[in-house]
Amino acid sequence: MRYLVPADYxxxxxxxxxxxRLYIYPSHDWESGVAENDNGDHFNMKDYHVxxxxxxxxxxxxxxxxxLAVEDIPWAGRQLWDSDVARKGDKYYLYFSLKDKNDVFHIxxxxxxxxxxxxxxxxxxxxxSYSIDPCVLDDGGGRYxxxxxxxxxxxxxxxxxxxxxESAHLPEGDEPALHARVARLSGDMLQxxxxxxxxxxxxxxxxxxxxxxxxxxxxxASWMHKYGDKYYFSYSTGDTHRLCYATGxxxxxxxxxxxxxxxxxxxxxxxxxxxEYRGKWYLFHxxxxxxxxxxxxxxxxxxxxxxxxxxxxxxxxGGAGE
Ligand code: FUB
Numbered sequence: 001m002r003y004l005v006p007a008d009y010x011x012x013x014x015x016x017x018x019x020x021r022l023y024i025y026p027s028h029d030w031e032s033g034v035a036e037n038d039n040g041d042h043f044n045m046k047d048y049h050v051x052x053x054x055x056x057x058x059x060x061x062x063x064x065x066x067x068l069a070v071e072d073i074p075w076a077g078r079q080l081w082d083s084d085v086a087r088k089g090d091k092y093y094l095y096f097s098l099k100d101k102n103d104v105f106h107i108x109x110x111x112x113x114x115x116x117x118x119x120x121x122x123x124x125x126x127x128x129s130y131s132i133d134p135c136v137l138d139d140g141g142g143r144y145x146x147x148x149x150x151x152x153x154x155x156x157x158x159x160x161x162x163x164x165x166e167s168a169h170l171p172e173g174d175e176p177a178l179h180a181r182v183a184r185l186s187g188d189m190l191q192x193x194x195x196x197x198x199x200x201x202x203x204x205x206x207x208x209x210x211x212x213x214x215x216x217x218x219x220x221a222s223w224m225h226k227y228g229d230k231y232y233f234s235y236s237t238g239d240t241h242r243l244c245y246a247t248g249x250x251x252x253x254x255x256x257x258x259x260x261x262x263x264x265x266x267x268x269x270x271x272x273x274x275x276e277y278r279g280k281w282y283l284f285h286x287x288x289x290x291x292x293x294x295x296x297x298x299x300x301x302x303x304x305x306x307x308x309x310x311x312x313x314x315x316x317x318g319g320a321g322e
Pocket of ligand 1: 043
């Protein structure tokens, strides 16, 4: 295990390998003085940095500096949350979660000629985007899929069938759990090419997970990777503080629940990226140990991740004592 950026607070890592070098795209936590609440107002981030390395466990982690800030984004209100980056051709696309001037989360996109930015934002959010935590899968052949969504402060409970509800509804008990969303991206990478659809997670009996199943159901922090010929959709369970995963045979799912990747860490949120680099698999994530447990001041970590012979991920201890 290694803390990656000990001198600053960084969270929500997205990680990609471009031309043989590994790039980390985190959220940038700071002490803004906003009080903690269930709406996540204390996650009051205002900019992004990019980091890179060619040796995950021992090498220098280069800080490429500030690459995008709230004040650069025309439609910005506040709170730059989780982001992800995809490359198509010779351009890099940074997808980010941000509240507009009415305090409604959308997903924006900013473009660069380099994986290290700077990234230049589009004037408006992606049409029809809502909620938080974009993650983009490059599935080859020019096909890119965005996964997104998050409950509570992430506002997913305000939407059904991609339309805003008059009042939010968080399912309970035996109601089906809310799902993340997936949409293929347009050829220019700047819009959805189709209406987002639910990322359904099934139990071993083929039934969608229920709302009360909060030790397994989706909450936020989507990540997608491929191992062998399978698609691994992983996510945070939020109020039960686990990183879990489900597998499927195509980017839309459905996905079948498989197990826990990371038991709870110190801190409320848990968030991650899973990447193969130079023949090893890594779990990038965060915890609040260095800040003494302050939820809004998180630190980036990495450790190796292993699969068993059947492709199951071997559970990693998050260190919070579960
Ligand atoms: O960093 C703010 C939010 O906390 C993220 O968007 C969530 O995934 C959670 O980590």
